[in-house]
Amino acid sequence: MSPTSPSPASPAAPSPTSAPLLDVRDLAITYHGARGDIPAVRGVNLTLQPGDTLGIAGESGCGKSSLALALLRLLPAGTTVEGQIRIDDEDVLDMSWGRLRALRWAGASIVFQGAMHALNPVHRIGRQIAEPILLHEKVSEAEANQRVDELLTQVGLPTWRARSYPHELSGGQRQRIMIAMALACSPRLIIADEATTALDVMIQAQVLELLGTLVAERGIALLMISHDLSVLSANCRRLAVMYAGQVVELGPAGKVFTDPLHPYSGALASAFPSVGDPAARGRPRGLGGDPPDPAALPSGCPFHPRCPVVLPECASTPVPLRAAGPDRVAACLRVESTADATRSTP
Template sequence: MVALLDVCDLAVTYHGTRGDVPAVRGVDLTLDVGETLGIAGESGCGKSTLALALLRLLPAGTTVTGQVLLDGDDVLAMSWGQLRAVRWAGSSIVFQGAMHALNPVHRIGRQIAEPILLHEEVTEAQAHQRAADLLTQVGLPTWRAASYPHELSGGQRQRVMIAMALACSPRLIIADEATTALDVMIQAQVLDLIAGLVAERGIGLLMISHDLSVLSSTCARLAVMYAGRVVEVGPARSVFTSPAHPYAGALAAAFPTIGDPNSRGRPRGLGGDPPDPAAIPSGCPFHPRCPVVLPECSTADVGLWPVDGGDRHAACVRAAGAPPLSSGSRCGTGQ
């Protein structure tokens, strides 16, 4: 059975004045229809680059290798005409900054109707009616279709972005930090809305955030990225509560427990910063910051290895029997 989204050995390299900068390094991910997958990690770990690469939204001149199979078709090999047909209709994206993503001089209804008019044979009246129906579906009154983006609150603009993402009934939605700029109450409402729409429509959701607690409450599976690679992947609740990779454990420990004075008084952060993508350390890239580093971590570069009977995978020498990182690609193998 063909997966909705199958990312294999995806690598993204930016080219700048300092030379080549590998932002994503050999990522493998799979997502089926109706599934939810979260991508977590600190700023600079490659999450947003990964999201943009899935729909070829990266700057011109960026080198992207590997495969991004959407319903079995490789997005990276598509012509511009094929790619234009896939965007919005096959897969859509919800960006973090709705105020910057929306056109400030066009009314909300027109912006939601635009992809419908581009991708479907409907009249302008039918497209605007669909836009009004989508506003209702995301919890906004239909009269808001006549509003400009600056006339809406942050939460309302984010709901408009979700309505736009749903306009052409895509099978996959990519949400890149879609709730980061919202207050906690509006964030909870938007997360409930997204979860409800995924369940109701049976679409696939790839949600990117630095907040493990948000992802664990919204997504069934979770992948943790560090230095451009996935270092742990598995059921979201398991990764959050009993992480197998030290970096995933550090991310989970950074969240205080509400009502626990010890947790509030002694927050458990992680010292240091993620490595410069242009100067990834040898061995495990996390070893300079790892609280449980072993001598071999500075030289042994391991790939994802099954833990907990294969339910999860972690890229750590502490995973029993972890093998050396394979240089082979599974692209085109159907695995």
Template sequence: MVIDVRNLSIEYKIGNDYLEAVHDISFSLTKKESLGFVGESGCGKSTLAYALLNLLEENGRISNGEIIINEKDIVSATNKEIRDIRWKEIAMIFQNAMTALNPVEKIGVQITNALLLHEKISRKQAIERAKDIFNKVGISPSRLMEYPHEFSGGMKQRAVIALALICYPNILLADEPTTALDVVAQRQVLELLVQLKEEFNLTLIMISHDISVVAEACEKVAVMYGGEIMELGNTEDVFKSSNHPYTKSLINSFPSLYQEISELEQIPGYPPSLEDLPKGCPFATRCAYAQEVCFSEKPAMRRVNNDKLVKCHFAEELDFNKRGDSY
């Protein structure tokens, strides 16, 4: 097992209170597996991503659970141990390439500095590795010593990918890697990530609000809502035959590539506030299928068709799939 997350919960201190942003998340991945986390803004995806690198804000803390990376628990690790794990064993493509790169430092310097910090090699060797990584992500090595403002948006994203891969990590964590890119650049970046995953034998974890991105790049998908995983399974099984009404609503809110244009579904209401999380299912107030038990009892995660895991009282009793092959 390359990464094993067990019963992970994360809180933020607001005033004198702790508000839970992520609740009881569990998943595991082996070498070369890929998992995408999807859901609306505010559902806890990015908080989870930063926790996997132990990069939470000062007011954030892991209140429960374990994060095991290559048999090392980073929750209980020292600062030095965590610094050794980052970049070498798990690296991150940050959400905004514009802010992930230092605007007043040449990109090649930023990449080689990261490598020199983690490996005992000469600067000349570091520059050669950086040129090789630039080649692999589709940027000419001749542009290694240019500033971020000299790159287009798509090239900046490729440079951030190169920065994440420079130490040859086992796990690549991509937080909204196609945000702010045009559709052509989005397609190119997704194809690049899939190609690099195979070439570097990467375990890939992708965070996105766009289900089409995850459907394109990931073998598995976890649908998050209210800080919890609502449904987890193989991407094809989850998207073609969802067992949770929230998953169904997400799928039907995107236009299908394979069916005639139809009216898209709108999910009424808003995600729950961390200050007032519901006692029962977090999706109950917005769910067309909710019954009394949904408001009073939190559903347990249970295994259903095709080995999927679902948190819904009625996962196998109701037909949630109005447009089953939409993705």
């Protein structure tokens, strides 16, 4: 199940700390609609230390964005969220609205996909970046504007862009503005939800380099969500692969990309052809079928209807995450278990 091309080396591990900055335990998210209950996320466990980077990959509908929104309680009203989400040892799900408001921007911030839709089209860029600074910090407007200039410089934009409207900027520039806004109040955790998907290759590389620099220099924790395993493996130390609302593999990003243990991880990794390989160009590999309907999940392993190496018992035997080597877990009957890892969060 090796992919067609290797990935660059993953970032170095951060210095260990006594407690994780982000600790997600048994997270379950259920939407309620006309079709009934729809379980979008089921029993997810994740941890993230300061200065660490974690990537989350998977097809559309696997629960990645629902997980990201749940971390700051941004899901629609009426959504059922169970489990624990602890940031700096405080449970986000139990926070008062006042404490949650203080956490957003100042403690943790999110960079959404599609900056044009996230920015207010009738306000200048400088005002939008300054708004969270004025809300969360006791500074004058002049001090906030000075901070705006510093942030624009940090993300590689001239300070005069503060007077621009969103429509006057390119897609890459707007995405940089979103990153500047996310950094405005010096959060310790940044959640990047498909933050580079709509960018061209050059701008994507610049944005990813910027995020990596911020992690290294500021010691922030970065949770990066993307469909692209190659991007995640090159920019994150660890990688979690989600399918049907569950984590099916978690481990060092380079290992998960180049030597996947779960068949689904292998299918995602194999979708990337080798540059200059005529065979890969002529016979692109992928994964047939569609992800299961969350409201009607198959029995046993939810991946078994699409699995290229399915076993007869896969249709009836649910498989929890199990330890599969140093700092690695996977949910597959073909993976030789070294220990029970149902709640493992390497």
